[in-house]
Amino acid sequence: MKKTERTILGWMILLLGLVVMAFGVGFSIKANLGTSPISSLPYVTSILSGLTVGQTTILLHVVLIFLQILILRKNYNLIQLLQLPVALVFGFLCDLALSALSGMAPSGYLSQWLLCLIGILFVAIGVSCEVISGTVPLAGEGFVMALCKVIPVEFGYLKVGFDVFLVTVSILLCVIFLHSLVGVREGTVAAALMVGILSKELNRIYSKVYKRIKRISL
Numbered sequence: 001m002k003k004t005e006r007t008i009l010g011w012m013i014l015l016l017g018l019v020v021m022a023f024g025v026g027f028s029i030k031a032n033l034g035t036s037p038i039s040s041l042p043y044v045t046s047i048l049s050g051l052t053v054g055q056t057t058i059l060l061h062v063v064l065i066f067l068q069i070l071i072l073r074k075n076y077n078l079i080q081l082l083q084l085p086v087a088l089v090f091g092f093l094c095d096l097a098l099s100a101l102s103g104m105a106p107s108g109y110l111s112q113w114l115l116c117l118i119g120i121l122f123v124a125i126g127v128s129c130e131v132i133s134g135t136v137p138l139a140g141e142g143f144v145m146a147l148c149k150v151i152p153v154e155f156g157y158l159k160v161g162f163d164v165f166l167v168t169v170s171i172l173l174c175v176i177f178l179h180s181l182v183g184v185r186e187g188t189v190a191a192a193l194m195v196g197i198l199s200k201e202l203n204r205i206y207s208k209v210y211k212r213i214k215r216i217s218l
Helices: 002-030 037-049 054-077 078-099 109-133 141-151 157-180 186-214
Strands: none
Touching: 002 054, 002 078, 002 109, 002 186, 037 054, 037 078, 037 157, 037 186, 054 078, 054 141, 078 141, 109 186, 141 157
8 A cells, every 4th residue: 555545544544533532522421420531621611611512622632732832842743733633623523423412311320321331432442543543643642742752751651640630620620610520420430441441452453454454555
């Protein structure tokens, strides 16, 4: 497979991952058991601001892209600015997914967990597609990668710390302005524990399939 074809395939895989991940966010929100850590802040700020989840997701990504530039300065790779159109697409897809799932209402705690687990699986699939696409990371991962270049800490540890920071800020906003926890519950803990494990296992399977596809000569 030629380089151009591999690049096109990579972006197609990333787009597929964004679609699946957006629906994962949608299922998590509809479950009402707490979203994944990276989505907790956009969800809470959407409630406080009146903006859509997609819009607050885009705003968070823009801030994270700007922080990457500040951290890396002259070492910032301009190709990473492609995170911006990716953020715009992902934000749009999040709102689209929530619109498509608008009629969904779990009837009990077990059905809430079913939707939550579907959301976790979809987010994990999306993360795996993002990794194997070989294009650009979402702004959250890009921000952690930028930190890794200036702080001698492994990516995994910094990613956990970043997720904890987002959840902590979300909790503080809920307590101060909403006087109750919204978007941060047991489902958030489950997502924090399971998404990384699932995406890692899925990535092992997807990477094998992707390598076979790349060897195909069209």
